[in-house]
Amino acid sequence: GRYLATPFTNGLAATHQIAVGGKFMGGHKFTVGPMENGQITCDDGPILQGFPSEATCGPVTLNYNGMGKLVDDAQSKLEKHIVHFDMPSMKLHIQILRWANHLNVKITMPPQATGMDGSCGNFNGNAIDDSTEAITARMGGRVAMGELLFRQAVSTSGAVVKTIADCVQTVRQHAIDLCQKNMQVGAQQVLMDSCIFDVCFGGDQYAGENGLAQLQ
Known part of the structure; x- marks a missing residue:
């Protein structure tokens, strides 16, 4: 995921873009950005340009519609634009809610036998080691350039972290x-x-x- 501040978050980062790729995608790459300054792509080409619409990206089935549960009820009066990413072979479903300048993302999947870790934690049932500090200590603060799925890296301000x-x-x-x-x-x-x-x-x-x- 890519996290950037928005005009409404007082300098705090929100999810701005999500990218899914790797061996389990058969070498394909899927990305979603917000409504105003992002797009939906497969292998860097635009898809799901209609609403509602459906498509595939490698082994993944994609549906773009207004069906899904909101993370924040305060946004219930706004029109919903939701991308559904389905990969039955892995029992993986990703729901991506696109707003004007940020995303809400919900990932549903079983634990992986080989282990897993990331921005959402390591899925070991212990929320204590899913704090920002713990995740950063395990994984570092940024993705290595050789593993980056986004086309470009984003520079950071180096501002002092608030507590x-x-x-x-x-x-x-x-x-x-x-x-x-x-x-x-x-x-x-x-x-x-x-x-x-x-x-x-x-x-x-x-x-x-x-x-x-x-x-x-």
């Missing part, structure tokens, strides 16, 4: 109250901290998104 400690106390308390309301009782602290951070620097709507993520 919960940088959140103004009154805003932090509001975030704590809101996250406690939206998260299930007994939520692991790493999930609660993630919710508090997102609300502090992104906005109240992220409390609902973190609550939904906890249920998945």
